[in-house]
Amino acid sequence: MLSSPLIVLILLLTIGTSVSYEKSYANHQVWRLHITNNEQIAKISAFSHIAHLHDINFWSEHFRIDESVDVRVPPAAVDSFAEFLTLDGVKIEYVVHMADVGAIIENQRIVQNLTRLLSNTNDFAYDKYHTLEEIHAWIDQMVSTYSELATPFSVGKSYENRDIIGFKISSKKMATKLNGTKTAMKKAVWWDGGLLFFIFFCKSHLFLTASLYRNSCSRMD
Incomplete structure (x- = not known):
């Protein structure tokens, strides 16, 4: 029973x-x-x-x-x-x-959707340990795949003298002020969280809603 x-x-x-x-x-x-x-x-x-x-x-x-x-x-x-x-x-x-x-x-739905997404994101397992080299390779892949939205940057070296790199999700389009003029300065959005969250967040949003983010990123970074 x-x-x-x-x-x-x-x-x-x-x-x-x-x-x-x-x-x-x-x-x-x-x-x-x-x-x-x-x-x-x-x-x-x-x-x-x-x-x-x-x-x-x-x-x-x-x-x-x-x-x-x-x-x-x-x-x-x-x-x-x-x-x-x-x-x-x-x-x-x-x-x-x-x-x-x-x-x-x-x-449970979130877990199911996450599992489904993970099975379709180039075999990058979000529930497993990855070396820094693998994470850097993943960043390179995102920048290459979504070159119109993702721009790589470096913030320097770690205490182990290893590169600390990331990428910015942004549009190259100019933002429009309320008076109609164009400007390169946009409102900034800062996300704070763990490494796993950011890797999944970036991949899922670029992978699933790139067209939506092109519009949003035209107004903010």
């Missing part, structure tokens, strides 16, 4: 890959109910047949004593379902196992 954590993982993956984008699970919670006697089983079993009327979904296959039951609870049903669990003198203890199902699904 599948364990409860595995069932939850499978259900999340199913929701994340099959549900349409119109369906939002923002602020939906997963409650883990603790079943300790037959009265609680009977109560939960009876409710499970009408749970769909409240958009409540049971993620556990069976109801058994001393086995947890995972339930997805939408924001609108949080108070009423909590009250139900204490009715009729048959109180069912629970904990909030997942506070926001929508956020978890979104994170």
